[in-house]
Structure formats: C-alpha cells, structure tokens
Amino acid sequence: MASIDSLGIQGDIVTPSSPSYHESIKRRSDTSVLQPSYIVYPTVADDISLALRFALSQTPPLEIAVKGGGCHASVASSSQGGLVIDLSRLNAVKVSNDKKTVAVQGGAVWGDVYSELEKHELVAVGGNVWFVGVGGLITGGGYSFLSGEYGLAVDNLLGATVALADGRIVKCNEKEEPDLFWAIRGGGNQFGIVTEFVLKTYPARGPALVGGLAYPGTELGNVLKVVQDFLKKRTPNNKINIAFGRPPPHFKPAVMVVPYFEGTESETSSIIAPFRTEITPVSDRIGIAPTCNAVSHGADAMLASVPPRALLRGALFSDLWDEMAMQVFEEWVRYTDNEETRATMIMWELGYGGKIAKVGVEETAFPVRDPHYYLIVQARHTSPESDAPARAFATKIAGIVNDFNEQKTGKKLATPANFAIGPDVESVQEVYGVNLERLRKVKAKYDPKKVWSKGWVIEPASE
Numbered sequence: 001m002a003s004i005d006s007l008g009i010q011g012d013i014v015t016p017s018s019p020s021y022h023e024s025i026k027r028r029s030d031t032s033v034l035q036p037s038y039i040v041y042p043t044v045a046d047d048i049s050l051a052l053r054f055a056l057s058q059t060p061p062l063e064i065a066v067k068g069g070g071c072h073a074s075v076a077s078s079s080q081g082g083l084v085i086d087l088s089r090l091n092a093v094k095v096s097n098d099k100k101t102v103a104v105q106g107g108a109v110w111g112d113v114y115s116e117l118e119k120h121e122l123v124a125v126g127g128n129v130w131f132v133g134v135g136g137l138i139t140g141g142g143y144s145f146l147s148g149e150y151g152l153a154v155d156n157l158l159g160a161t162v163a164l165a166d167g168r169i170v171k172c173n174e175k176e177e178p179d180l181f182w183a184i185r186g187g188g189n190q191f192g193i194v195t196e197f198v199l200k201t202y203p204a205r206g207p208a209l210v211g212g213l214a215y216p217g218t219e220l221g222n223v224l225k226v227v228q229d230f231l232k233k234r235t236p237n238n239k240i241n242i243a244f245g246r247p248p249p250h251f252k253p254a255v256m257v258v259p260y261f262e263g264t265e266s267e268t269s270s271i272i273a274p275f276r277t278e279i280t281p282v283s284d285r286i287g288i289a290p291t292c293n294a295v296s297h298g299a300d301a302m303l304a305s306v307p308p309r310a311l312l313r314g315a316l317f318s319d320l321w322d323e324m325a326m327q328v329f330e331e332w333v334r335y336t337d338n339e340e341t342r343a344t345m346i347m348w349e350l351g352y353g354g355k356i357a358k359v360g361v362e363e364t365a366f367p368v369r370d371p372h373y374y375l376i377v378q379a380r381h382t383s384p385e386s387d388a389p390a391r392a393f394a395t396k397i398a399g400i401v402n403d404f405n406e407q408k409t410g411k412k413l414a415t416p417a418n419f420a421i422g423p424d425v426e427s428v429q430e431v432y433g434v435n436l437e438r439l440r441k442v443k444a445k446y447d448p449k450k451v452w453s454k455g456w457v458i459e460p461a462s463e
C-alpha cells in the first residue's frame with residue numbers, strides 16, 4: 001500500500017513523530033484535542049482528494065476529521081488514530097472585481113475575511129470573533145452582529161466549491177447541485193469539505209458603540225426592566241447582549257450589558273442613556289469602534305486568558321422572559337461559586353431576529369426560522385474532572401430555556417450543531433430539526449457510505 005508521502009500531496013503532512021505534532025493537534029479548547037495518526041494541511045483542493053483516497057484505502061479505513069478554525073468544543077475537528085484534514089492553509093480571501101462578492105477559502109477565519117474586506121471598505125455577514133472559522137460557522141448557519149439586517153451567514157452564501165466523499169470537487173449554488181447547496185447551508189459537516197465559499201458583500205459598517213456596562217448581580221431585575229424597554233424600541237442595527245460573569249478582582253456575580261449600536265457617539269448616546277441613568281453601572285467601559293473588524297478583534301483580548309477547557313452550549317428562545325433569566329442566573333451563581341468554574345459565563349444574545357425569520361425554514365437546511373434570540377453557556381475550567389459537571393450544567397441551563405419556550409409558546413426550538421455539545425448529548429433530531437428527513441435524502445446522494453462520520457452523523461435515507 002502506498003505511503004502517504006508518495007501520493008503527491010503538496011501541503012505538509014504531520015505525524016506523531018513530527019516536531020510540530022503537539023502544536024498541530026491543539027484546538028481552541030483542550031476538550032477537543034485527540035491524537036490522530038496523520039494531519040494533512042492541504043494547500044490546493046486536490047490535496048484533499050488525495051488525502052481522502054489514502055484514508056479510505058487503509059484497512060480498516062481511517063476516520064476522517066476536518067478542521068476549520070478549531071473552535072467547536074466537541075471533538076468534531078479531531079480524530080483518535082485517524083486522519084485530520086486541517087484547512088488552515090486554505091485561507092485566501094479575494095474580493096470580486098465588481099466588489100459585490102468575496103471568495104473565501106474553507107480554512108479562513110473571520111479575521112482573514114474582515115481584514116481583506118476592510119481594504120475595500122466592505123463587510124460580510126460572519127462571526128463576531130476574529131479567530132472563529134468560516135467553515136464551521138457557515139455550514140452551521142452563522143449568526144452575526146449584522147444578522148438583524150442581513151440574516152444568517154448562510155442567507156448570504158451565493159455558492160460554494162465542495163470536495164465530496166468520492167473525491168470529486170464540485171461547485172454548488174441555486175442552479176448547480178442545488179440539493180448540495182441547500183444542505184451545506186445549515187447541515188454542517190455532513191456533505192463534504194467546503195473549499196471555497198462565495199459570500200455577498202455590503203458597504204463597510206461602522207462606527208458602532210461597543211464595550212460593556214457592569215452592574216451588581218443583585219440588580220438583575222432592574223437591568224431586565226431597562227433591557228425590555230430597549231427591546232421594544234430597538235432597530236435592526238442595534239443589538240444588545242446581557243452577560244452573567246464574575247469579573248476580577250472580587251469575582252462577585254455581575255450582570256453586563258454589551259451593546260452593539262451602530263452610529264457615532266452622539267447618534268447612540270440617547271440609546272445607551274437609560275443604561276446609565278435608570279440603573280447605575282459599577283463599571284462603564286463603552287466606546288466607539290471604527291469598524292466590524294475592530295469589533296471582532298476586540299473579543300480576542302478578553303478570550304486570550306480564559307481557562308483552557310471550554311464548552312459552548314446554546315439554546316434558542318422566542319422572548320426574554322424575566323422569570324427564565326432569573327432562574328438561569330440563580331443556577332449560574334451556584335455553579336460558579338468556586339475558583340475552578342468562576343470563569344463560566346452566560347451570554348444572552350438579543351439581536352433583531354426579523355431578517356432571519358424572513359427566510360422559510362425549508363429554503364435552507366438551517367432548522368429554526370421563527371423569530372428568536374439565543375443564549376450561550378460558555379463553561380470554562382482547568383481540570384478534566386470538571387468536564388462532566390460543566391456538561392451537566394450547560395445541559396441544565398439549555399433545558400430551562402427550552403422548557404420555558406415550550407411552556408410559553410408551545411414550540412420546542414432546535415439546537416443548531418454550532419450550539420450543541422456533542423452527538424453523545426444532543427440527538428441528530430434535536431440538531432437538524434424539521435429538515436432532518438430531507439437531509440437524509442441528500443446524504444444518500446452525496447455520502448451514502450458516511451465518510452463524514454464526525455459530529456451529528458445523518459443516516460442516509462434508504463430508497
């Protein structure tokens with residue numbers, strides 16, 4: 001059997017004996033690290049086909065994992081003993097001549113995209129944090145600070161190039177391979193490796209009022225009153241997050257209000273005013289960021305010194321009910337009342353959902369198109385022994401939110417893969433929701449042998 005080095009792969013190949021192996025298996029969270037036998041860094045799309053052929057020709061075939069930005073807290077981008085295709089060297093970003101679209105290679109991170117677009121005074125609908133991967137975020141749906149006006153990242157995807165399980169590399173869009181194009185817009189990693197995304201661009205945004213106002217946790221009820229007033233009046237380009245965190249030096253429970261209000265200082269001062277006058281912040285760090293790029297980069301500093309083990313679990317909800325927020329707060333206070341878990345945060349993302357809801361739930365594979373907000377549990381700790389309690393905590397919080405939603409609206413909203421913990425926690429049905437049956441048919445067409453076997457694996461439909 002041919003060795004991997006003899007196949008003509010142009011990119012680097014790393015194995016456990018390579019000096020860079022330990023660097024190569026690192027992920028954003030230590031919980032995602034496994035020990036693969038091979039890591040291939042494609043530099044051209046054909047490298048992917050060669051790596052695939054090699055992995056599948058082994059006896060038994062090697063498990064194949066694909067890494068984009070390496071941010072999903074599961075082990076979806078890693079493999080124990082298998083072959084990892086690390087897309088990080090496929091990170092070119094090219095703006096079209098007419099400036100209406102941008103072609104982004106599948107291993108880019110959002111910082112690559114925003115930096116290039118900034119040179120052209122453009123922006124695209126993408127992640128809020130610089131280092132998050134374009135590949136995972138888009139194939140999972142993709143919420144952005146621009147979603148209020150432009151919808152999800154998948155709603156702004158015009159076409160893609162995909163390396164399929166059989167080694168072919170195909171283009172897909174509304175006309176070519178339309179089923180594949182539908183499936184990669186929310187169906188995750190189950191249909192192929194996207195080597196290039198073509199995204200709509202928009203004129204550059206900014207400035208925006210960003211930063212954080214912090215209040216003692218005991219003020220949560222009053223903060224919610226001001227937030228509820230804001231939500232009644234806000235416009236699509238004004239978004240607010242509420243965060244529960246324990247800031248140093250005292251690590252007492254605090255409620256943070258994190259605005260993203262587009263406009264200059266004078267244009268946004270009346271919108272932020274109630275957060276300063278009707279309630280009294282103990283810390284006021286609000287300022288004007290010039291561009292989206294600066295905003296996405298701003299989060300890096302905050303996330304640079306967090307504990308190494310992280311878990312992200314989201315839950316979608318239709319309205320911000322005060323009792324729900326209070327119950328989550330109490331659970332979070334209890335869970336974080338020790339040094340090991342006190343970096344754990346809860347983020348309530350209260351963006352304008354109208355534009356997301358303008359797309360029909362069957363138009364793309366993304367499973368939720370009811371107007372909604374979402375909550376993110378960012379559980380962080382240092383010891384592997386805290387992994388199980390962190391999962392239990394995140395699952396409990398998501399359960400509270402899901403139950404409230406069901407009681408108040410009669411609807412159980414799906415948990416998109418990007419906001420789920422792992423296939424041992426959430427079911428395939430919970431993640432793909434109403435679109436699962438069609439996804440099973442598309443899986444049968446493009447990956448009947450389940451080569452893409454990481455994450456929430458879709459069972460191909462039988463004829």
Ligand SMILES: Cc1cc2nc3c(=O)[nH]c(=O)nc-3n(C[C@H](O)[C@H](O)[C@H](O)COP(=O)(O)OP(=O)(O)OC[C@H]3O[C@@H](n4cnc5c(N)ncnc54)[C@H](O)[C@@H]3O)c2cc1C
Nearest residue numbers: 066068069070071072076106128133135136137142143194
């Ligand atoms: C700090 C932080 C901030 C976040 N902010 C946002 C946000 O603003 N909006 C939002 O919607 N989500 C956000 N998320 C969630 C994020 O979208 C998911 O974690 C996503 O899976 C990350 O993608 P990745 O490429 O970095 O991760 P990876 O772990 O590399 O990949 C995740 C999954 O996608 C697959 N994949 C990656 N690239 C490709 C590709 N090119 N083709 C096919 N499959 C691919 C992988 O195989 C894996 O299954 C955030 C997460 C973190 C940790």
